[in-house]
Every structure is written in structure tokens, then in C-alpha cells.
Amino acid sequence: MEELHWLAVVRHGLSTGNVTAQEAEESGAESIDIPERDADVPLAPLGSEQAEAVGRLLRDDPPDLAVVSPYLRTRQTAELALAGSGVPMVVDERLRDRELGVLDLLTARGVRARLPDEARRRDRLGKFYYRPPGGESWADVLLRLRAVLREIRQDHPRGRVVLFAHEATVLMVRYLAEGLSEGELMELAHRTTVANCSISSWRGTAAGLEPELFNSVAHLKQEDVPHTRQEDVNAEPV
Known part of the structure; x- marks a missing residue:
């Protein structure tokens, strides 16, 4: 199968849910007060500005x-980033965020306090294989992503394709593109905060997809990257 010319993943801009979740974690709360269902959480005003910055980045060499x-x-991020570009946009439910089941709207403290058996089961199985009741494991999400990437390769050989998705998606696409092990993926997840509207990309070569950028925020102003310690953000080529 002929390889893509270029593949990128953009995490959505800062959302109102990101802000509320961060405040809940920092205050020591057990639950996160987000009124919408996860699929309906919108961008915060700063998230919209971040999405427009992505658009300026993509303008000179737009994807196919x-x-x-x-x-x-995620749709709002893509619409703002691609406004006026003419780039076709396809919505694919397989790129949705990981479903958390009974852990949804609980902080880390809340899971330990309210669902101690699940916390222990997660510790024993590890994040890669742990599936919360009603939710998905990382391995479950990878099954979706494998299918998406296979179809993109088949339908757009030598194409330039950008995915607009979620934090875990960025890490998992890197796992698939670079052939990482479970341990390497979990170590990457432990030490990396994927920034809102960061871009990660790979170039197609005869040997497959070669890493180009990971979690890059060079197109964003420093004040546009909230909730992210600078040492967590690798904005350099990999």
C-alpha cells in the first residue's frame, strides 16, 4: 500500500470542559460540573483563537x-482552522474521544474516593488494557484508529491529511505510526501533556511514516497554551 505524503493530528482548542475539569482537579473536588454531554462541550473563547492560529499555520501548505x-x-476547531480554505472536511465518529463509562465526570480524587475497586483494578491492569464499566480501554480506541488510518491510506495515497481529534488520539496515532510498544506509549502519556491546538505530524517515506513534529505549539503564543507546563511541551522536531 502506498504511504501518505503527510499526516497530522491537531488536538481541539481549549474547551469549556477543559477549564472546568482543571479547576475541579486543582480544588480537590471529586466531580466535574460540566452540564453538557461530552459530545456537546464547546470551545472556550481562547480555544477559538487557538483554532484560528492553526488555520494560519495550514494556510501556506493546506491539506487535501x-x-x-x-x-x-473538535468540529468547531476544524471549521475555524479551515475557514475559507476549500479543504474538504469529513466527520468520522471513530475519531471521538475515549469513552470513560462510570469514570465520566470524576476527578482522579473522585475515582479513588467513590470507586476504589475500579481504581485498584485500573492499577492492576494498567491504563492500556483497563476498560471502565460502560467505557473503553486504550486498546479499544486503537482498534477504531487502525481502521481509520487504513482507510485513509487506501483512499488518499500520497495525500496530505489532517485529523482534528483529542488528546489521547494524538498519543495513539504516534503509537501506530511509529510502532511503539505498550510501555513506550504509557511512558509517553505519563510525561506528556498534549496541548490544545498543538500539531503532531509525520512525513511519508519509502519506509513508512517518519516523525516530523510532536505536540508542537510554535504557532501559538505562549499565553495561548494554558494548563500546560512548558517542560511538558515538545515543540521541536522529533
């Missing part, structure tokens, strides 16, 4: 196709 998670914050 954008494949987008159906969640509102």
Missing part, C-alpha cells in the same frame, strides 16, 4: 482532506 471527530469542540 480533514477528518474530524464528531464532538462539537
